Amino acid sequence: MTFEKLADTLKALADPTRLKIISLLRIRDCCVCELVPIFNISQPAISKHLSRLKTAELVRETRKGQWVFYSLNEKRLAETGLALSHLPDLSEHLKKLEEQGLLVTCE
Amino acid sequence: MTFEKLADTLKALADPTRLKIISLLRIRDCCVCELVPIFNISQPAISKHLSRLKTAELVRETRKGQWVFYSLNEKRLAETGLALSHLPDLSEHLKKLEEQGLLVTCE
DNA sequence: TTCATACATAACAATATGGTTATATGGTGA
DNA sequence: TCACCATATAACCATATTGTTATGTATGAA
Numbered sequence: 001m002t003f004e005k006l007a008d009t010l011k012a013l014a015d016p017t018r019l020k021i022i023s024l025l026r027i028r029d030c031c032v033c034e035l036v037p038i039f040n041i042s043q044p045a046i047s048k049h050l051s052r053l054k055t056a057e058l059v060r061e062t063r064k065g066q067w068v069f070y071s072l073n074e075k076r077l078a079e080t081g082l083a084l085s086h087l088p089d090l091s092e093h094l095k096k097l098e099e100q101g102l103l104v105t106c107e
Numbered sequence: 108m109t110f111e112k113l114a115d116t117l118k119a120l121a122d123p124t125r126l127k128i129i130s131l132l133r134i135r136d137c138c139v140c141e142l143v144p145i146f147n148i149s150q151p152a153i154s155k156h157l158s159r160l161k162t163a164e165l166v167r168e169t170r171k172g173q174w175v176f177y178s179l180n181e182k183r184l185a186e187t188g189l190a191l192s193h194l195p196d197l198s199e200h201l202k203k204l205e206e207q208g209l210l211v212t213c214e
Numbered sequence: 215t216t217c218a219t220a221c222a223t224a225a226c227a228a229t230a231t232g233g234t235t236a237t238a239t240g241g242t243g244a
Numbered sequence: 245t246c247a248c249c250a251t252a253t254a255a256c257c258a259t260a261t262t263g264t265t266a267t268g269t270a271t272g273a274a
Binding site for chain 1: 230231232233234235236240241242
């Protein structure tokens with residue numbers, strides 16, 4: 001996972017409302033109208049949060065008649081948590097700096 | 108960790124430049140002037156990123172003579188990754204909705 | 215003291231974010 | 245077909261984010 005992609009996913013997670021939605025979806029799938037009364041924000045606001053989570057592939061949607069149910073992509077969420085402990089390696093960057101004499105040593 | 112606090116920490120992480128800084132600090136402590144030539148942004152921009160990471164307690168700073176060295180708070184980073192798999196439980200919220208007859212069942 | 219270097223802060227601008235209300239879309243059922 | 249319900253989208257606004265340049269502050273050395 002690139003730094004840019006991971007940053008995008010973390011941005012999708014970095015909001016209390018969206019984290020709460022994810023926590024709720026861990027219990028069971030929910031449709032939009034169930035989520036609205038939990039938060040003190042409008043239905044379009046909830047829709048936009050869900051859309052943001054969907055773009056980040058953190059949730060999936062399934063239409064069931066009138067309702068659209070959202071479900072958690074547990075795999076994607078777990079991946080993201082793990083990615084923080086396995087960031088791409090930048091050792092070569094430091095090597096290049098060394099070659100250019102840009103590293104500071106002051107111990 | 109509350110949803111709000113976790114969201115703040117994730118916001119601090121949700122930027123490619125800051126993720127790269129963290130990846131570099133994993134290799135070794137760096138001072139600001141070492142980080143500047145790696146990124147195509149100004150010294151004040153780097154300072155602000157480091158300040159953001161420091162506020163989130165993801166890095167610590169130590170002055171050594173002219174230089175200020177930043178080091179990674181590995182514990183805080185690991186904690187944050189794990190927190191995604193252990194979000195606060197919202198089961199009671201769902202229960203309250205059930206009592207209020209706000210849950211949808213359409214299977 | 216005086217100058218240079220490393221870093222932080224201030225003031226500003228462009229864009230992103232997260233909310234609102236109004237409206238469009240799509241499915242259900244009389 | 246028509247009305248209704250659930251959801252999405254559009255247009256808008258306030259604030260946050262992320263960069264810039266200019267300037268202030270702290271340390272080290274002449």
